[in-house]
Amino acid sequence: MEAKLELNRKTALLTRAIPQKAAYSDGGTINLSRRIRPGEEFIHTILLICGAISIITTVGIVLVLLKESLLFFGSGELDLVEFLTDTVWQPVIGRFGIMPLVTATLMTSLIAMLVAVPLGLGAAIYLSEYAKPKARAILKPTLEMLAGVPTVVYGFFAILTVSPFLRNMLGQDTVQFQNMASAGLVMGFMIVPTIASMSEDALSAVPRSLREASYGLGGTRLETTLKVVVPAALSGILAAFILGVSRAVGETMIVALAAGSGPNLTFNPFAAAETMTGHIVRISGGEISYNSIDYNSLFAIGLTLFLVTIVLNLISQYVTNRFRESYE
């Protein structure tokens, strides 16, 4: 009897819709099948579609970027090798080399990381290892306000205050009005909270026993922090750095205002040069006509940008998962 009931229950689950009846010892029956509830199924489907929107978005992004990029490369004006290696981006004369845009993006991101890594990691160590709970409760939310300021405000700040400051310090001739240094510096401060809060999470996850062991051996607080806690949290910290780079590469409004408004192949941080994102914003800012090569070229830049950030994000996730030290 028991076994039969169990079997019936299993078939009921398997076949779902077919009504199954089980006999009781007194001769009565009970319907054990799963009832069909069209309303429930309908809601389930609707919710599934909501979930699928994210996939549709990704597929949409990839398809759009690929399609327009193919039109760009199929226009006969250039091939992929030229796109990647030519050092001049001047649509007017038909030269589309992405190099100057890429170097500007690299330069601004590098400057940003030079600011954000020491400050972000320093802040994370202070908040996690040194600060008293009261100080932490004030410092942390204040620091995170930096991440809430709209990027266009940072961009305005860069040209209003930082760039004139650099020009006064180093000379009007050395530093151009728009320059990669001021954009990178400000961007660095924007990224500090990202790195600080991710690194702090990683540091806080290191078990207390490791610290106690280090103190027990006579280590100072600094030695405990730098030789025990930070190495133990390294994967999380690295992931934070990589995510920071990805944010710097994709950041748009700061570089659009402060870094420069024309492609320029240079490694001089005080020169103006346009980044990939800055170029997309400037070109699409006017009423750009569809079917022009300018329009298509934006998508080729977008595709490059998308690939770079996706790879960085995936590396960041991989590092977090692969090198996570697990403690009980």
Added chain:
Amino acid sequence: MTTHMPDDSAFKKQLAVRNSRSARWQMFFLAATSAGIVMLAILLMSILNQVFGLVAVYQLADPNTLVNGNPVVAASAPDLANVLKDNLTKGKMQALLLNTVIGKDVDRALLSGGAITQIPTLKVVPADLTTKGFTELTPDDLSALLAANLTSTQLEAIVLEQIVKQEVLQSWNFIDSVFNRGAVEQTVQDRIAGVGLSPTLSADQQKEAKDQWQNATIEWRSWLNIDLLEKSMSATATDAGVRGALVGSIWVLTLTMGIAAPLGIGAAIYLEEYARDSNYRSKWIQRFNTVIEINIRNLAGVPSIIYGLLGLAIFARALGFFTSGQVFTGEEATGRTILTASLTLALVILPVIIINAQEAIRAVPKSIREASYGLGATKWQTVSQQVIPAALPGILTGIILSLSRAVGETAPLIVVGAAVFLSQDPSGPFSAFTTLPIQIFNWAALPSDQFRNLSSAAIIILLIMLLALNAIAIVVRQRYSRRLQG
């Protein structure tokens, strides 16, 4: 017998070195934490520095004595109309009546012949003018018509714009205005003497500029004022305001929330309640769910400008017949509308909403669900009547915080095609649009000092909006969580 321990004095020396190194690094860590906060303070101060300060104002007429020796502000409509009549030519008066009262779209035949009572938009016509045609109106008649059809506030704005013609010659920031007043006065003296004027000006223009400086008054101005909220876009700094941009921002945000909130909550419910449920799992569905999860994490890291490109190609271009409203009105229009902007922005904030809502739903104890099932509730009854109400404060907080991200989002909206110049305020989903951060960007990119002042004032408005949203988030969280406890 060797030992690794140093002797007592060497040990003490070493310990002192180690401790001082520890102290030095602690200073560095504290400095790193403070650096960001100091930067934030400098940012706020340098923006506030631009919002208040001295300006050199030049105006053709003094608004305080313009109306028979009385100020414009308190004057009645007929008096103001008289001032217009005294200072403007007949042609200008006609143009004024046409632009402000009749409307430019009027049938031209009504203007060239027939009585003005025929013109539908001309609501009030004084009794002695009913037989006259538009072209027969004298300046006195035009003035009477203006006074009868416009309020004194509207006329005041016209008088200020047409006759007073205020112009800001130069602006100084707050610090210079307060601590360096001497330099400000010196600049004014220099300009009157012709020093520091643009070398490209012709001799006549030079003279005019010197005259303007001669008659200019130096006064305090707060660039953040009611006028800024009331005025719309303009190419001259004194007439420019953020009304259109603000209206655009509110439209875009409302629509964005309307699109993103239901989708985001739906996706989060699916991922937390249904995808984890073994009853609904086949191998393929299981894989599909994993892909969605990974995908959402990755989408959150895609730069927003990429969404802009997606919006440009799909919403603005491919679906242009829909987003422009063409399917509803039949009129040919571009897809660069508020609806396009909202759809794009909704995709940008969707991952953030989903991740926050997922966390809120996950925090609901499993026992609540089990209790609901135990009473015989179905899946959806459990989700809609137990799980969602319990998770609501968390979900709402997440939505409001993602909105505060959307408020400041600029790049994707520029890419989908924000209007460079708006002649009228956005009035619906199918209007051309601009938003507050885009307005800030456009002004910031201009070289003139006055537009920097305007940009700073607009930034203050934007920051106030952000603070308000965050305050609402805090209030919502506290109020709802209290209700759940009670």
